[in-house]
Amino acid sequence: MSRVAVHASADVPAPAERVWEVLVDWPRHAEWVPLTRAEGGAGDGAGVEAWTGVGPVGFLDTMVITEWRPPHRVRVRHTGGLVRGEGRFDLLDLPEGRCRVTWAELLDLPLGPLGRAGWLAIGPAARLMLRTSLHRLANLFE
Secondary structure, eight states: EEEEEEEEEEEESOOOHHHHHHHTTTHHHHHHTTTEEEEEOOOOTTTTEEEETTEEEEEOOOOOEEEEEETTEEEEEESSOOEEEEEEEEEEEGGEEEEEEEEEEEEESSSHHHHHHHHHHHHHHHHHHHHHHHHHHHTTTT
16 A cells, blocks of 8 residues: 655644634634535544535545644544545744644555556645645634
8 A cells, every 4th residue: 555645834823722723623624624524523532524525426534533732733543435544733833923734644545556546636636725725724814
């Protein structure tokens, strides 16, 4: 099985503590992650589910929180049938009441060579989705 990494960062005009409150309010992901609705718990071992798609066309991403360090890191293990691997959000306080949010994913590609070929097509879209989402998150604080 192949693994691929994808990540993006954005500076947010608010301190990590305020951004954390929005970041882990899973239903609020609909405000800043395109085409995604989420729900879930808080703390190590809690579950999170995210539906990405339009209407009935899309996929369910199930996760378990494996690290919960407010307000600086939340890490998950993707446990679904389509998305497997690890993801995390890191928040770093910056001067002047700002913070940097980094979203990183280390994904397991299914289907061997076919999965690697598919990543060539969807990898750029995944990177764009992460960057777009983080910029939308930052805009919530402007």
